[in-house]
Amino acid sequence: MTPAALASVCYCAALRKATRRVTAIYDRALDKHGISLAQYSLLRTIRRRGPISLTELAAVMELDRSTIGRNVRVVEKAGWVRPADSLDQREAAIALTENGAELLLRAYADWAATQDAIAAKLGAGGAEALLEVLAGL
């Protein structure tokens, strides 16, 4: 049997299914703050990388530039992100607002609790192992 025949389960389909499942868990935990996991992740990245251009943000998050543009538009409309100054007139640099920073603080406990729940489900060492495997993909 070839390896592929052995693995009749598609790695990609399995990844996608697990991602949907896990995303739903985080989304439910963050729902009371009016934010999705994708948005929480976006804001966290913006907080860490300070004022940042859309292109650089896209590179960091490995998302298409246009995707970043649209996603940022949503959190900007919500008041969590604002345009930031930039020397390059082409650049649309953005930064976290006070409201955005406060939201991240408010939501942190729920995010962390979910992290712990996932880690517990993965068992001892499983969480680190998962992150390592995912990073290798």
Place this chain on the structure above:
Amino acid sequence: MTPAALASVCYCAALRKATRRVTAIYDRALDKHGISLAQYSLLRTIRRRGPISLTELAAVMELDRSTIGRNVRVVEKAGWVRPADSLDQREAAIALTENGAELLLRAYADWAATQDAIAAKLGAGGAEALLEVLAGL
């Protein structure tokens, strides 16, 4: 340090990023057949589960019913899927067409090669381990 503080990397964000990356790899491999990984996976499930209702298909794939409805509409328009008979008048049962079955056969080699490439990247035992971990999520 709490477990959450240790794991400053969000499991969900890591999963989502890896899934985007891997999906892009499969999508590129399947592109010459005019099909995406998501569609390939959908067709494969329809082939295996024979004529099936949208609700059952949604349950099997763990997707929202409305999502399945839309995704099926796309592959149906492409001629890979057709409506099937059903006793329940409410049900929209569907089945693979000849074209759909042939497409799956044509695309198989490229899918399998991608599977092997991913397995190689994961190393010995890594692939099985990944599937096991994902199934546990």
Place this chain on the structure above:
DNA sequence: CTAGGTTGCGGGTATATGCCCTCATAATGC
């Protein structure tokens, strides 16, 4: 200092995804 290439974004288009509401059909209780 201008011409041409480069880079940064936005918009158009399409799929993928989920939630909610509505409608039609089935099943069930009385």
Place this chain on the structure above:
DNA sequence: GCATTATGAGGGCATATACCCGCAACCTAG
């Protein structure tokens, strides 16, 4: 047998995602 409940789809709405194209601003050769 009819009223109520349950089930199956579909449509509206919103976000997430990618690709391509065009425009504007930069930058660099000459």
